[in-house]
Structures are given as structure tokens and as C-alpha cells.
Amino acid sequence: MARLREVARLAAALAPLVAVAATPAPPPEPPRRIVVVSFDGAGGLDFARHRNTLSPDGFLRAEREGVSAARLQTVTPSLTAVAHASISAGALPQATGIVSNTYWPAGGPLKARVDGFAAEPAVETLWEALARQGHRVAALSWPGVSGSSTRSSTPVGLRWASLRSGGFVWRGPEEGAVLPDAAIALPPEVRSYSPPRLVRIEPTRGRDGAAPRPLRFVVVDTRDDGRREYDGLAALNEAGELEGRLRPGDWLALSEKSDGVALRGRWVKLLRLAPDASRVELYVGGIGQTEAWPDDFQRTLDRRCGFWPGPPDGALLSGPEPDVKSFLEMASRFSEFFTAAYEVAERRGDWDVLLGYQPLLDEVGHELTPPEPGAAGFDAARAERAEAAMRETWRIADRAAARYLRFLELGGDVLFLSDHGQRPVRRVVHPAELLRRQGWITTDSLAGRPVVRPDSPADVAVSGGTALVVLNRAGEMPGGVLSPEEGAGVLADIAGYLRDLKDETGAPLFETVALRGEAATLGLDHPNVGDLVLLAGKGTALRGGFPKLGADAPIVLPADVAGQHGYGPDPSLDGIFFHVGPGLEPARLPLVRAIDVAARVAARLGLSPPGAR
Ligand SMILES: [Zn+2]
Numbered sequence: 001m002a003r004l005r006e007v008a009r010l011a012a013a014l015a016p017l018v019a020v021a022a023t024p025a026p027p028p029e030p031p032r033r034i035v036v037v038s039f040d041g042a043g044g045l046d047f048a049r050h051r052n053t054l055s056p057d058g059f060l061r062a063e064r065e066g067v068s069a070a071r072l073q074t075v076t077p078s079l080t081a082v083a084h085a086s087i088s089a090g091a092l093p094q095a096t097g098i099v100s101n102t103y104w105p106a107g108g109p110l111k112a113r114v115d116g117f118a119a120e121p122a123v124e125t126l127w128e129a130l131a132r133q134g135h136r137v138a139a140l141s142w143p144g145v146s147g148s149s150t151r152s153s154t155p156v157g158l159r160w161a162s163l164r165s166g167g168f169v170w171r172g173p174e175e176g177a178v179l180p181d182a183a184i185a186l187p188p189e190v191r192s193y194s195p196p197r198l199v200r201i202e203p204t205r206g207r208d209g210a211a212p213r214p215l216r217f218v219v220v221d222t223r224d225d226g227r228r229e230y231d232g233l234a235a236l237n238e239a240g241e242l243e244g245r246l247r248p249g250d251w252l253a254l255s256e257k258s259d260g261v262a263l264r265g266r267w268v269k270l271l272r273l274a275p276d277a278s279r280v281e282l283y284v285g286g287i288g289q290t291e292a293w294p295d296d297f298q299r300t301l302d303r304r305c306g307f308w309p310g311p312p313d314g315a316l317l318s319g320p321e322p323d324v325k326s327f328l329e330m331a332s333r334f335s336e337f338f339t340a341a342y343e344v345a346e347r348r349g350d351w352d353v354l355l356g357y358q359p360l361l362d363e364v365g366h367e368l369t370p371p372e373p374g375a376a377g378f379d380a381a382r383a384e385r386a387e388a389a390m391r392e393t394w395r396i397a398d399r400a401a402a403r404y405l406r407f408l409e410l411g412g413d414v415l416f417l418s419d420h421g422q423r424p425v426r427r428v429v430h431p432a433e434l435l436r437r438q439g440w441i442t443t444d445s446l447a448g449r450p451v452v453r454p455d456s457p458a459d460v461a462v463s464g465g466t467a468l469v470v471l472n473r474a475g476e477m478p479g480g481v482l483s484p485e486e487g488a489g490v491l492a493d494i495a496g497y498l499r500d501l502k503d504e505t506g507a508p509l510f511e512t513v514a515l516r517g518e519a520a521t522l523g524l525d526h527p528n529v530g531d532l533v534l535l536a537g538k539g540t541a542l543r544g545g546f547p548k549l550g551a552d553a554p555i556v557l558p559a560d561v562a563g564q565h566g567y568g569p570d571p572s573l574d575g576i577f578f579h580v581g582p583g584l585e586p587a588r589l590p591l592v593r594a595i596d597v598a599a600r601v602a603a604r605l606g607l608s609p610p611g612a613r
Contacts, residue, residue, distance in 0.1 A: 034413040034581070034601055035342070035354045037404050038087070038142065039397055040080060041362025041565070042576045043421020044071035050394040058398035059578060061405055062416055066580030069592040071571060074420045076522040077466040077535065078573045079566040080362070081116030083419035083594060084143035088125045090598035090610050092523035096121035099528045101463035101566075102544075106527030109479050110459050110472045111452060114528075117143055117160070120151045126598045127154045129610040130353060138351035140341050143419075145355065147293060156351055157293050158301065158341055163286030164264075165206035167313040169271070170282045172199065179277055182218045187234070187242040194221035194228040197277050203284060212256060212287060213238060215268070217246070219277045229275040233282075235268070246270040251329065253306060256287050263302040264289040267309060267333070269326055283326060286310055297348065305340040309333050311363050324368070324389050331360040332396045339400045346407065353601060358400050364393040365422040369563025372424045375539065376504070386562060405580065413581030413604055417597060421573045422563035423465075425541040427556045429509060431460045431467040431534060433546050434501070434555065440494055443546075450546045455481050457490055461530070462544035464566020469494060470530035491515070491531055498534060503556065511537040512568050522568060535568040 047059065048070070054060055062068065075086045075093055077100060085098035093099045101116045125144065127137035128151065138156035139145035146152045147159045173179050179197035186196060197219040203212045217233040235243040235252055244252040251269045258264040264287060272281040288308035292298040312330035316323040335358055342356050370386040371378055407414050432452070435441040440458045443450035452459050461468045471487050474480035482490060501509040512522070512535035519525050519533045536542050540556075541564040547553035565573055577592045581604065599609035 032412075032605070033352050033354075033407075033410075034415060034604055035346075035356060035404055035407045036415045036417065036597075036601060037342075037356035037358060037401075038084065039361055039401075039416060039418045039576060040143075040357065040359040041365045041420065041422055042397065042418035043572060044069070044418075044574050044576050045572050046361075046390075046421050047394070047576050050391060053391050054394065054398045055402065058401035058405070059416065059576075062401065062414065062578035062580050063588075065408075065586060066414075066578055066584050067587045067589065068579070069577040069589040071574035071591050072417050072577040072597075073574050073591050073593045075594055076524060076568050077464065077566045078420035078570075079116070079464050079466065080143055080419050081119075083575075085116070085119075085121045087417065087419065087594050087597050088127070088142075088144050088610075089121045089123045090126070090595050091121070091123050092595060094520070094523050094526040095123050097526055097528050099524060099526055100461060100466055100468055103461050103463075103468055103528050104459070104470045104530050106530075107477055109454065109477055110456060110470060111454060113461060116463075118146050118148060118152070120149065124610040125151075126353070126601060126610050127355070129598075129602060129612070130605070130607065133607045135352040135605065135607065136350060137353045137355060138345050138348075139355040140338060140345060141357040141359075142355035143357070147291075153293075154355075155294075156297055156345060156348065158297075159291045161289060161291045161308050162207070163288050163308075163310040164208055164210075165203060165212060165266075165286045167266075167283065167285040167310075167315055168204075169315060170199075170201050170280075170284055172280055173278075179219060179280070184218075184240060186218060186220075187236065187240065189242055190218065190220060190234045191222065192218070192220035193224050194230060196220050197230070199233065199280055199282070201282070201284060206287060212266075215254065215284065217282075219273070219280065230273060230277045231275070233270055233273070233280075248273050251333075255307075258289070262289050262291070262298055263307040265307040267330075269329075271323065271326065283313075283316060283323075285313065285330075297345070300344050300348075301341055304344050305337055309337050311359065312367075314367055317367055322385075324385060327367070328364070328389060328392055328396075331364050331393060334363075335360045335396050335400050339403050342404065346410075352605060356404065358397060361393055361397055361418075362422070364389060365563040366561045367563075368393075369422050369424050371426065371562070372539070375424070375426055377426065408580060411582060413579065413584075415580075415597070415601065416576060416578040417594070418575030419594075420565045420575055422565050423538065423567065423570070423572060425559045425561060425564045426539050427503070428541045428543050428559045428561075429536065429556055430543050430545065430547050430553075431462055431469075432544065433553070434498070435460060435469070435494065436546065437551065438494075438497060440490060450550070454479050457482055457486075458494065458531075460534075460544075462542045464564050465536040465540070465542055466566045467534040467536075467542050468528075468530045469532035469534065487531075495532060498532075501555075503537065503540065508537055509540060509556075510534050 085096045137154040139154040182196040182198040199217040201215040233246040255265040267285040269283040290308040368386040368389040442456040514533045602609040
């Protein structure tokens with residue numbers, strides 16, 4: 001309101017001038033507030049494939065009412081940390097310095113690594129530019145806003161929080177055993193018409209070393225029909241009180257002891273219960289806790305959204321019978337958490353730009369991107385299952401989009417984008433193993449596993465489809481071993497060797513093998529890329545470290561993910577773009593560049609973009 005009064009005062013002061021100049025009516029006042037949501041992993045071309053299954057109220061509404069593009073041209077490599085840094089700063093990776101999800105910091109020792117999600121870009125970000133001009137940004141798990149330093153903080157925020165322990169599937173009892181009788185008094189509200197049986201699960205220790213509480217369930221028969229048929233579980237807390245009930249297919253949230261700061265808990269699902277209690281299968285999720293600021297935002301999130309549920313768990317997809325349904329239920333819950341968090345932030349209203357996040361298309365895409373038809377080993381049934389899962393995931397994302405779009409009714413702008421799409425992959429290569437076999441990487445054995453020696457001639461940092469080779473140059477980095485002449489020779493040898501590697505179809509294994517200077521055409525000419533930029537070819541994912549089988553492993557292994565990104569320029573890796581707001585005429589563009597988004601957002605607020613002073 002204060003700002004409106006100010007505008008009115010200014011208008012009054014300028015009134016005589018305006019009358020003299022007889023200028024036309026001023027353009028409508030720009031909207032004061034913008035919601036930007038990144039749908040991580042949402043490919044522009046993929047959206048086009050799924051559009052006929054979407055509702056009119058989500059992405060299609062945004063397309064109908066605003067400016068949209070067939071593709072948001074992402075940066076190289078098309079990795080989450082890299083692309084978000086470039087979107088946030090309006091600058092290429094060679095300007096932000098964030099060149100991969102994990103990379104070697106120029107000038108550091110050979111084995112030093114930087115986490116691209118925690119790194120500060122070398123240039124100003126959108127939230128910094130807005131703060132400089134007296135405006136506030138809220139960031140809800142936006143990659144790059146970790147809250148861990150002043151530069152990576154916003155006044156209101158929610159950070160990506162790793163689960164405190166991993167999820168797992170519990171199956172029992174052991175072959176040939178039976179579940180013990182529950183030799184305890186049941187809570188008064190629990191009845192069982194057959195002798196109750198006990199399921200006791202001791203979850204493994206969390207990442208913080210803390211032992212989670214054991215989980216106790218009682219298998220019960222709730223029907224008074226004279227038959228011994230178990231039909232559900234009752235979850236008991238440590239005091240033996242009822243925490244909740246589970247029938248097959250149900251999820252239940254269980255709380256954990258918290259540190260007093262925030263709610264903490266895990267989700268469990270009863271996957272299977274044999275009526276004679278001879279078989280019980282439970283999915284036990286990891287322990288989550290929301291990490292948000294300021295404190296009152298954290299408290300409201302805990303109250304309205306529950307604890308941080310964590311991403312869908314790939315453990316559900318392992319084995320001969322992948323549980324896609326439960327996996328997608330987790331993806332949907334996580335999506336809902338982010339949408340609900342946005343709605344809490346919306347009611348606070350103490351921001352001008354909100355950066356929202358929806359990671360589900362990326363998470364599901366890594367596991368369930370349909371394989372390429374015609375590829376070796378193509379499995380039609382698997383392809384159809386994956387296709388259906390991706391369709392469902394787009395629908396979940398679309399429901400979230402519809403909820404963000406309600407911000408239009410409050411007079412604001414809504415902008416949807418993404419950092420990259422995804423490519424199907426069918427094989428995986430370990431670049432470090434390639435270099436080790438040629439003697440360019442030397443290793444020690446630590447607890448039976450190879451680790452790169454600090455005096456190795458070279459090392460490599462790998463993320464997605466990208467590998468950055470770093471030479472251990474004497475005089476340029478602590479502990480360096482290669483003279484300039486040796487370095488030049490090794491570099492030429494490595495580049496030549498990698499350029500000659502072919503896949504089983506005769507295509508190059510790496511679509512790009514570029515010296516640092518040559519990486520300028522990719523927007524990657526930055527010292528942090530090291531000496532050589534490798535981008536894998538179609539169908540290939542790269543993996544850090546060494547294969548389990550060591551020197552006996554084939555160079556090319558079957559992929560352990562279905563989809564991957566982090567490659568060079570490719571329309572199928574480009575993202576989505578929609579921008580709706582008052583006064584924006586509907587228009588369809590072929591392309592918007594990711595690095596133009598920050599300036600666009602700033603301009604809608606009448607502010608200067610990041611980097612401008
Ligand atoms: Zn991503």
C-alpha cells in the first residue's frame with residue numbers, strides 16, 4: 001500500500017508536466033508480484049507429446065492466456081545446478097562458474113570438488129538484484145538458494161533437505177517362520193477377532209548416526225465373522241498407543257522424536273498382507289524434516305504441510321515387480337508438499353517474487369523415461385509401463401500448475417519453466433575407468449575400493465552426461481605433477497583416445513571432446529571445467545568412480561537409469577516456458593533462452609536485471 005501511495009504522490013507531482021507534454025495514458029502499472037515455478041526435468045518437446053492428456057486448467061491454460069514457447073533453450077551441460085544458476089543469473093555457465101553439478105574448483109588440488117548446488121555464482125543472481133532494489137524474494141527449494149550463506153539466502157526460504165535415513169521395503173516373517181503373537185495389551189480402540197501378531201522393525205541408523213525408534217505394528221483381524229483372516233495393521237507408538245491404521249494399499253505418516261525445532265517423521269505403506277499373516281510387506285520411508293526460514297514460516301509449514309516427505313524412492317522399482325504405483329504416489333505427495341508450501345507462502349505475502357520448485361518430472365524421468373523404439377533390447381511392455389507412468393506424472397505436474405495459476409486471480413504473474421528435458425539411456429560408461437586403464441588415472445586401494453591418488457596425472461568429475469577431465473599440473477595446483485610439456489602430451493593423448501571410442505553401432509561414445517578453449521562455443525570456457533569437456537553421445541549415461549567389477553568390467557555397461565540429461569545442445573533436452581500475467585498478450589514463440597528469464601522477471605517489476613547497476 002505504501003508503494004501505491006508513493007506512486008499516487010509522484011503522479012500528482014508530475015501532473016503539470018504530463019498535461020503540457022500531452023502524452024498518451026501511461027502504460028498499465030507493472031504487476032507487483034511474480035510466481036516463477038521450475039518443473040525440473042520437464043522437456044518442452046515432451047510437454048507437446050503429453051498435452052492432449054492434460055486438463056484445460058493447468059499448462060494449457062497458461063498456454064492459452066499467456067506467452068509460451070515450444071522450448072526453453074537450456075545451457076550446456078543441461079544439468080540441474082548449472083541450468084538453475086544460469087536461469088537465476090541470466091548468464092552462461094562460463095560467466096557463473098557453475099559448470100557442472102560437481103566440479104573441480106580451478107586452482108585447487110586435483111581431488112578438490114565443489115557442489116554446484118551449494119556454490120555461489122560468480123555473478124549477481126535475481127534475488128540479489130531484487131534485494132539491491134529493495135524487493136524481496138521467497139525461494140521454495142529453488143536450486144541455488146540453500147540458505148547456507150548470505151549470497152545463497154532469501155528473506156523467506158525452504159531448502160532441499162536430504163532425508164535423514166533411507167527408505168526400504170520390509171518383508172517378513174523369514175522363510176519358514178511365523179510372526180510372533182503380540183503379547184501386549186492392545187490400545188482400547190483396537191480390536192482383533194484373531195490373535196494379534198507383532199511386526200517389529202528396527203530401521204537402520206540415519207545419516208546423522210542417530211538410531212531411529214523401532215517401529216511396532218500389530219497385525220489384526222477387524223471383522224467379527226468367525227474366520228481367521230487378518231485384514232490390517234495398527235501402528236503403535238513407544239507408549240503402546242495407537243498411531244494409526246493401515247489396510248493393504250494405505251499410507252500412514254509416523255512421527256519421530258524431533259529436536260524440538262521442527263516436525264520429523266516418515267511415511268509407511270502396507271504393500272501386502274496375507275490373510276493368514278504368513279506374509280507382510282511394508283514400505284518404510286526415510287525420515288524427513290522441513291528446513292525453512294524464518295522460524296514462523298517453518299512452524300506454519302509444519303502445521304499445514306506436515307514434515308518434509310522426500311522424493312519418490314527408487315527402491316520401490318527394484319526387483320522383478322517394480323511398484324510403479326507406490327513410486328508415483330510418493331512423487332504426487334512430494335509435488336503436493338511443494339504446492340502446499342507455496343500456498344502457505346502466498347498467504348504470508350511478504351515477497352515480490354516467489355521461486356517455486358516441482359522436481360517430480362525429473363525424479364520419475366530418471367527411473368521411467370520410455371526407451372527409444374528400435375534400440376537394442378527394446379522391451380515393448382516396459383516401454384508401455386514407462387509411458388503410462390510419465391503420462392501420470394505430467395498430470396500430477398499439471399494439477400500443481402493449475403494451483404499456481406490461481407495467483408493470476410490475485411493480479412500477479414505466473415511463469416513456468418524448467419531446467420532441461422531428459423533423454424532415454426541404455427548404457428553407462430565410467431570415464432575414470434577408461435582413463436585408469438590407459439594409465440592417466442592412478443589409484444590406491446582403500447577398503448578394497450579404488451580411490452584416485454593425489455599425485456595421479458589426471459582425474460575426472462562426472463555428472464549426468466558430462467565429464468570434466470582435470471590434469472594435475474605442477475606449479476598451477478597444489479601437489480601438481482605434470483610439467484607443461486608432459487601436460488600437453490597427456491592432454492593430446494587423452495583427447496585422441498576418447499575421440500576414437502565408438503559404441504556398438506560405430507557411433508562415437510562421446511559426442512563432444514572439447515579442449516577448454518573449444519568449449520567457448522558451448523558457453524563453457526571457464527577455468528572450472530579443467531582441461532577437457534566430455535559430453536556423452538545419445539543413449540549413454542556417465543557414472544563417477546569405478547565399476548564394481550573393476551578391470552574385469554566391460555567398458556560399456558547396461559544403464560541403471562532410464563533417462564538422463566547433462567549433455568550438449570539438443571532440442572529434446574530443452575525445457576518448458578509459459579508466462580501469464582496482466583497485460584501480456586497471448587503469443588506462441590518458437591524459443592526462449594533460459595538466460596533471458598531473469599531479465600524478463602526483473603523487467604516485469606520495472607527493475608534492472610542481475611548484473612546491471
Ligand atoms: Zn534438473
